[in-house]
Amino acid sequence: MKPIRRHATLLILTLIIIIHAVDRLSIVILLEDIKYDLALSDAQLGFLSGFAFVAVYVLAGIPMAFVSDRSNRSRLIGMALMVMGGMTVLCGFVQNFWQLAAARCGIGIGASPCVPASHSILADVYPPAQRTTALSITESGFFVGSFVGLWVCGWIATYYGWRTAFIVVGIVPILLSLLVLAILRDPVRAVRTQKVDLSFRESLGTIIGVPAVRWYVFGSGLAVFASAAMMTWLPALMIRSYGMTKTEAGGYIGAINGIGGFVLTIVVGIVADRLSRRDLLWNLWIPATLFAVSAPFAVITFLSHSPAVILGCFAVSASLVTACAAPIISYSQQTLPSTVHAMITALIFLVLNIVGFGVGPLMVGALSDYLVPWVGQTAALQLALLYLAPPALMLGRHAWRSEPGNRSI
Numbered sequence: 001m002k003p004i005r006r007h008a009t010l011l012i013l014t015l016i017i018i019i020h021a022v023d024r025l026s027i028v029i030l031l032e033d034i035k036y037d038l039a040l041s042d043a044q045l046g047f048l049s050g051f052a053f054v055a056v057y058v059l060a061g062i063p064m065a066f067v068s069d070r071s072n073r074s075r076l077i078g079m080a081l082m083v084m085g086g087m088t089v090l091c092g093f094v095q096n097f098w099q100l101a102a103a104r105c106g107i108g109i110g111a112s113p114c115v116p117a118s119h120s121i122l123a124d125v126y127p128p129a130q131r132t133t134a135l136s137i138t139e140s141g142f143f144v145g146s147f148v149g150l151w152v153c154g155w156i157a158t159y160y161g162w163r164t165a166f167i168v169v170g171i172v173p174i175l176l177s178l179l180v181l182a183i184l185r186d187p188v189r190a191v192r193t194q195k196v197d198l199s200f201r202e203s204l205g206t207i208i209g210v211p212a213v214r215w216y217v218f219g220s221g222l223a224v225f226a227s228a229a230m231m232t233w234l235p236a237l238m239i240r241s242y243g244m245t246k247t248e249a250g251g252y253i254g255a256i257n258g259i260g261g262f263v264l265t266i267v268v269g270i271v272a273d274r275l276s277r278r279d280l281l282w283n284l285w286i287p288a289t290l291f292a293v294s295a296p297f298a299v300i301t302f303l304s305h306s307p308a309v310i311l312g313c314f315a316v317s318a319s320l321v322t323a324c325a326a327p328i329i330s331y332s333q334q335t336l337p338s339t340v341h342a343m344i345t346a347l348i349f350l351v352l353n354i355v356g357f358g359v360g361p362l363m364v365g366a367l368s369d370y371l372v373p374w375v376g377q378t379a380a381l382q383l384a385l386l387y388l389a390p391p392a393l394m395l396g397r398h399a400w401r402s403e404p405g406n407r408s409i
Contacts, residue, residue, distance in 0.1 A: 009125055026088070033162040046363070047362055047365070065113070082173070092165075143259075143265065152169070154251065234385075238253070261319040
């Protein structure tokens with residue numbers, strides 16, 4: 001593939017990740033409005049922002065990845081974007097908790113093929129020596145999307161209401177789907193020396209059969225538990241405890257986390273590419289180190305009473321964790337057969353989403369509700385985050401150390 005075509009493909013795939021993040025995270029800045037409009041508890045908000053999306057996202061992700069490894073990936077992404085956008089628009093018309101939960105489940109179905117299929121395409125477009133950098137660029141789209149989603153949705157909700165915010169951000173992936181179907185081409189897949197038509201069970205067994213894969217998937221899930229809980233509930237915390245408006249909370253959190261995460265993700269990808277030429281295990285050692293470094297920043301985030309310190313430490317902690325994705329996925333693609341490239345991404349995201357984005361926000365919301373009678377609503381959310389997030393980061397690092405090749409970390 002010509003370099004200009006390769007870079008154009010990278011640009012389109014990055015746009016897909018950006019829109020994926022916007023539609024996924026747009027609800028975060030709208031939680032307070034939804035809470036009072038629909039009379040919901042924090043536990044219900046945690047379910048909507050996390051588990052309602054994640055449960056369907058991960059259940060659909062594995063079979064969708066299996067299809068992606070055997071079909072036209074660009075066409076699959078285009079249709080998925082259309083479904084995701086349509087379900088986001090429907091969020092703007094719901095009247096109760098169950099309708100919103102159903103719409104969030106629909107977003108999960110639409111979003112499920114996007115990341116695995118995109119990573120699979122990149123693996124066939126870029127050689128191994130450049131793959132981690134390419135993956136880090138697409139993953140940086142998550143931070144761009146979080147910034148755009150939080151700021152734009154916060155601004156729209158402030159002036160036009162949370163329902164309008166859902167409708168506006170839902171239209172964008174529908175338009176992007178038309179672009180994808182029109183110009184994104186499914187590249188020729190890498191030459192395979194292994195059996196091509198692996199069954200679903202054989203594909204899954206191939207992945208789980210690699211010990212390092214098992215441990216880094218589990219450890220990463222625990223680390224993302226912390227960052228996902230912080231990402232979901234920090235806007236609500238800043239609005240409740242520090243009197244920020246939705247526009248201010250979305251703008252500050254989105255900008256600080258977005259810029260820091262964008263830069264760090266790309267830098268980590270470039271460094272990992274260079275170091276992994278000497279030893280491929282650098283793609284595991286770097287994430288393990290970043291997980292450990294992020295833990296104290298998570299603790300400070302919820303011990304401090306200064307908005308500036310809270311936002312700054314959150315940005316560092318969340319960015320360090322999210323920047324680990326590209327090296328992890330690159331390692332898996334270079335150690336596993338090309339017949340399971342989309343499947344391994346889906347499996348990684350299954351664990352990350354169940355443990356991180358599914359259980360994390362839900363547990364924080366439930367613990368916050370439990371603590372309200374003792375400490376009040378303002379302190380309950382901050383304490384819930386403090387009790388749950390930092391320990392998960394350290395457990396994630398411990399899981400990485402359980403892999404023999406990582407015990408020096």
